[in-house]
Amino acid sequence: MLTDFPSDRCTTNLSLIGPKVEGLRETFAAGHTKNIEWRIAQLEQIKKLVLVHQDEILAALQKDLGRCDMESWTAELGGVVSEVEHTVKHLKKWMKPRHVSTPIVAQPGKSYVLPEPLGTVLIIGAWNYPLLLVLGPLIAAISAGNCALIKPSELSPNTSALMAQQIPKYLDQQAVVVVEGAVDETSELLQNQFDHIIYTGGEVVGKIVMRAAAEFLTPVTLELGGKSPCIVDSNTDLEVTASRIVWSKFMNAGQTCVAPDYVLVEKSFAPQLIEAIKVKIEAFYSANIAKSDDYGRIVNARHFSRLITYLDGQNIVFGGDSDADSSYIQPTIVLDPALNSPLMEQEIFGPILPIITLENIQQAVPFVSKRAKPLSLYLYTKNKDFEQTVLQQTSAGMVGVNDGFMFATNPNLPFGGVGNSGMGAYHGKTGFDNFSHLKTVMKRSFWFDVPLRYPPFTSKKFKILKKLL
Numbered sequence: 001m002l003t004d005f006p007s008d009r010c011t012t013n014l015s016l017i018g019p020k021v022e023g024l025r026e027t028f029a030a031g032h033t034k035n036i037e038w039r040i041a042q043l044e045q046i047k048k049l050v051l052v053h054q055d056e057i058l059a060a061l062q063k064d065l066g067r068c069d070m071e072s073w074t075a076e077l078g079g080v081v082s083e084v085e086h087t088v089k090h091l092k093k094w095m096k097p098r099h100v101s102t103p104i105v106a107q108p109g110k111s112y113v114l115p116e117p118l119g120t121v122l123i124i125g126a127w128n129y130p131l132l133l134v135l136g137p138l139i140a141a142i143s144a145g146n147c148a149l150i151k152p153s154e155l156s157p158n159t160s161a162l163m164a165q166q167i168p169k170y171l172d173q174q175a176v177v178v179v180e181g182a183v184d185e186t187s188e189l190l191q192n193q194f195d196h197i198i199y200t201g202g203e204v205v206g207k208i209v210m211r212a213a214a215e216f217l218t219p220v221t222l223e224l225g226g227k228s229p230c231i232v233d234s235n236t237d238l239e240v241t242a243s244r245i246v247w248s249k250f251m252n253a254g255q256t257c258v259a260p261d262y263v264l265v266e267k268s269f270a271p272q273l274i275e276a277i278k279v280k281i282e283a284f285y286s287a288n289i290a291k292s293d294d295y296g297r298i299v300n301a302r303h304f305s306r307l308i309t310y311l312d313g314q315n316i317v318f319g320g321d322s323d324a325d326s327s328y329i330q331p332t333i334v335l336d337p338a339l340n341s342p343l344m345e346q347e348i349f350g351p352i353l354p355i356i357t358l359e360n361i362q363q364a365v366p367f368v369s370k371r372a373k374p375l376s377l378y379l380y381t382k383n384k385d386f387e388q389t390v391l392q393q394t395s396a397g398m399v400g401v402n403d404g405f406m407f408a409t410n411p412n413l414p415f416g417g418v419g420n421s422g423m424g425a426y427h428g429k430t431g432f433d434n435f436s437h438l439k440t441v442m443k444r445s446f447w448f449d450v451p452l453r454y455p456p457f458t459s460k461k462f463k464i465l466k467k468l469l
């Protein structure tokens with residue numbers, strides 16, 4: 001398989017985990033992580049780490065996921081660098097008290113919201129974008145003035161090991177700790193009290209994390225996945241649509257939480273769309289995709305066989321080739337799979353694109369809305385009324401109209417799911433707020449102390465109060 005750094009090397013002595021968490025709590029209590037200078041210095045160090053070690057990081061991502069450098073840079077390293085830059089630029093403003101108006105009954109007085117850090121944040125990362133999904137939440141946690149404990153995914157062991165080596169060299173070791181490991185280490189971590197947990201991964205473990213967090217009433221952010229639909233109206237720009245579907249579906253060999261999981265299209269338009277998608281697949285990755293340096297690999301043997309099983313008995317209209325030794329699965333299109341087949345019941349998370357045909361594209365709305373709320377939804381159309389219908393009658397964490405997951409590049413937009421696809425969100429100020437407590441403050445003047453609210457209560461006071469409130 002791909003990895004030359006076996007995942008069982010990514011372990012941590014379980015007895016060391018409790019003291020590490022305790023150490024972080026002591027650091028937070030000492031107070032220095034609250035200073036803006038500390039926060040900015042740490043953020044700049046994250047950027048430096050990524051830039052100085054970019055070649056090693058790209059090599060680790062290549063070993064973990066067979067991913068080419070340009071895809072890794074744009075999807076992960078570049079994302080970290082721009083998130084740091086955006087955060088550093090705006091942090092002073094985000095940390096300021098947020099003044100709001102004060103009602104007449106509380107005059108004279110001032111009201112504001114004062115963001116304060118929560119304490120120690122546990123960041124549990126996933127393997128598919130193993131750098132971004134750890135450093136992205138870390139940027140948000142540090143920007144808000146927290147300490148953090150990072151647990152990278154054991155399924156991307158080269159990136160995990162690199163972060164465990166480099167993070168202590170660049171960041172304040174008293175405030176940021178990396179614990180490598182798998183189920184045992186994560187289970188041990190969850191026995192400890194944190195002030196917030198952000199987990200990225202699948203639904204089953206999301207529930208385990210939430211159950212453990214409930215013991216301490218710890219708030220959680222769950223960045224999960226699900227089946228993200230892609231609705232293609234025949235009233236679209238076919239060529240651009242096909243390019244964007246292929247780009248967003250087959251990047252990282254389909255192992256992207258916000259990849260379109262399946263396409264919904266009118267039966268009469270499906271042949272043209274399928275043809276356009278095939279043309280783009282070959283234009284992007286050549287006719288011999290297995291030899292393309294630009295196409296990634298499946299992370300491990302378990303996920304490889306899971307994906308191959310999904311193809312059993314399906315109507316494959318393009319692709320279908322695979323090679324277990326190199327963890328390769330060709331971009332594959334399946335036409336009209338049974339809706340109760342595993343391909344349509346599980347999140348695919350790989351390079352298989354089911355195309356579901358409908359008599360009328362309007363049927364896409366009930367198709368989506370009667371299923372679990374997806375992490376993202378894509379709509380390709382030039383019809384503004386249909387766009388509004390889809391936006392208003394379906395629910396999803398995020399929506400891309402006429403493109404794939406370009407919304408993830410905008411730090412002004414929250415990144416997160418809804419319902420089964422998760423809770424809470426981060427990126428930019430949303431991330432800062434997510435890892436802050438937005439503390440209510442009202443400051444009253446001693447002057448003009450109206451006795452209206454104090455006993456003894458009289459009917460006259462009651463009448464006036466009713467008018468005021």
Ligand code: NAD
Binds near residue numbers: 124127129153
């Ligand atoms: P994974 O296997 O890497 O697991 C995620 C983390 O959970 C790892 O750190 C792992 O050690 C830990 N873990 C695994 N089993 C555990 C257990 N029994 N107890 C405690 N901890 C455990 O990731 P995955 O679940 O294969 O990730 C794929 C899923 O993640 C997909 O559903 C995908 O859509 C979703 N995802 C979501 C986002 C997002 O931002 N919303 C991003 C990437 C992936």
